[in-house]
Amino acid sequence: MLPGGIRAFEEVTAARAERHGARRVRSLYRVSVVPGETDLRRLLIGMRPELNPGRYVFTTVAGGVPSGVTPVVTVSEPEGLTLVLRQEDAEAAGLVYDYVAGWVVLRVHSALDAVGLTATVAQELAGAGMSCNVVAGFHHDHLFVPYDAKDRAMELLEALARRCAAGVA
Template sequence: MSGERELKKLLSGMRPELNPGRYVFTTVAGGVPPGLTPVVTVTEPEGLTLVVRKEDADAANLPYGYEAGWITLRVHSALEAVGLTAAVSRELAGAGVSCNVVAGFHHDHLFVPHELAAGAVALLEGLAERSA
């Protein structure tokens, strides 16, 4: 099943959805600590980056600084689609909202400052409306 590639359709159909909770980025040496279920993992030479629920990081005594809201773009985007990340980033950057993007097989996921997450969803909904 392939995803959408046409930028106008991606933008107009993105349906941003704010997932409940607070998420943090942390790093560990070795593997994922027992009992922890990350929503994102990235292996880097410096260590394993984990994006986890804040309360899980607290329970595991993991250090973090950035607290994020997690927005899922519900459109099924093709991994080779061009322009979606740029358009979304441009919209959020114009409002002073930082954005960390992770692509899954089916959807794109945005991690934005938690206190700005609801406003970021509203900005993206506006972008979708203007793109329709």
Template structure:
């Protein structure tokens, strides 16, 4: 499957899917501790940021202050596609919701406040509907 670049097609076909887990952002000095399997890592000068399931962070005694849900946009977006991140973040911002976006090779993943995950999913579904349906 080829990665999609057209913004209209990306939005109309994004098919947001809510992961039932709870995720947290934390940071460590050095490598990730044994027993944790982060879904995202970011190396920063201050330390290694880990995004992982809350239960793993709790078991490892890692501190965090933000609990998120993960929404995956199921369309295969091209890494050089223009506007998808801005459109989805803008839609959620208009509803007063934060959004931390991580681009994977195949999909974009949105981390939103856990307590508002269903609301975020509904907002993204409305954005997809407004963008039109994909041709057959």
């Protein structure tokens, strides 16, 4: 811990966030708002892809999230509520799906206004004939790739990071 404890940490964090354009928001919770990375080369070198275990599916429902279902992603569209959830949870709830995916998290803390990370990653995977459904979280980008190609996706992303680190890409 820094000298001065949590108060000093909060002040340093707030000052750093303000220098990078982040706004201070009063909250009941202590949340560190450290701005994400925007430099594309640093984002690619530091993406550290991580494969979550399991099979994930996309489905849509007319109302809210069905009882007993815990999606990892929801998207509200005029046509319905899209849910991304574990395949076994979708089957247990009787939900229909046709796309089974592996879930890769890019562990780099990317800024929401960073330019080029998801485009570069998607282009790399597209070059191998692989689809990539991207969801941006506050801290990380999440890629849903065809389940049968998940290991190949990891290889391609790790190779891309190595090429960027070597100054080749």
